[in-house]
Amino acid sequence: MTKKDSDIAFNLISRQKINGLTSEEKLNFIIKEVKNGKILVLEQGLTPVEQAGLIERTMKEIEQDTFIGVEMEGYGEDTPTFLQKLFGMAKRPRMTLIGPANLLKMIKKDSDMIQTKIISGSGAK
Amino acid sequence: MGIFRKGRLSDILQKLFGKKHAKIGIYGPPNVGKTTLANRILRDWTGDIMGSVSEIPHETRRAKWKKDVRVENGASSLLMDIVDTPGISTKVDFKEFMNTWGLTKEEAKIRAKEATEGVIESIKSLENVDGVLLVMDSTQDPFTQVNVTILGNLEARNLPVLIAANKIDMEDSSPATLKSAFPQHPVVPISALTGYNSDTLYSTMIKHFGKKRKKKWR
DSSP, rough: OOTTTTOOOOOEEEEHHHHSHHHHHHHHHHHHHHHHOEEEEEEEOOOOOHHHHHHHHHHHHBBTTBBBBBEEEOOOBOOHHHHHHHOOOOOOOEEEEEETTTTTTEEEHHHSOEEEEEEEEOOOO | GGGHHHHHHHHHHHHHOOOEEEEEEOOTTTSHHHHHHHHHHHHHHOOOOOOOOOHHHHHHHHEEEEEEEEEEEEEEEEEEEEEEEOOOOSSSOOHHHHHHTOOHHHHHHHHHHHHHHOOOHHHGGGGOSOOOOEEOOOOOOOOOOOHHHHHHHHHHTOOEEEEEEEEEEEEETTTHHHHHHHHTOOOOOOOTTTTTTTHHHHHHHHHHTTTTTOOOOO
């Protein structure tokens, strides 16, 4: 089967993969994939500080004719219960969707659901 | 004797009872009314304004400071340095400035370039504030990534945040949605444009930003 230009790649990234990277490595990985037109679903998203870092990196990477930024949608961190805190569990980022802004568009987001649409005609490179 | 000197006594009282001078940042996504709110606060308490406003997103592209703004409510007051920051977004498309707002290609590209620099400046300035007035558009979905990211960063730093649910003069506004979305933070419905409910905003700012807090080590 030949790959068409309009194909859209969705990559589901496991928690283990994300946990094995430093913050800098996570941002490098995400930016590289998204600039290549891929949509990423991170099983475990980024911490708020990493999210701010990703926005900052994105702004530096914007090329007006080829890369206009990212669409990133996720939720705040899971707060551990009292019992979990006793056992040393920290806040954990929740699932996050990240893709190129010219390809992925958020339609609606509430506390339970993120609804997005793919803008056709801008597939993965 | 020295302990009763005016300056020394006020220092001790401040340490015991909380802040009297705070650096407050006005943050939020583009076009939620940050500069309109900054202008409202300054006009009410200094007679000045912060900057120009526009319907075109990213009108504010450099952070602007106004020092020593005293906000009062009865016997209590708070002296603030206020910074109005460029809108934070995850994307900037110069074509939107051309197609939606009628800018020329050259104007649009310059604006887009300056906007990306403004977003970076906003994020960096989060390091230098004591508290944040997070402006949200009460006619829009509250769970935007920018709101989630800013709130997460402030919670990680244990910085106080006050949400201004702006544009309540508009028919489709729903400040109650914002309140239920972020129950852990105070939410004050306001119209920065008309000044509606600004007294409540000021009294909440004094109470909330004047509190004594421990900053988290990161």
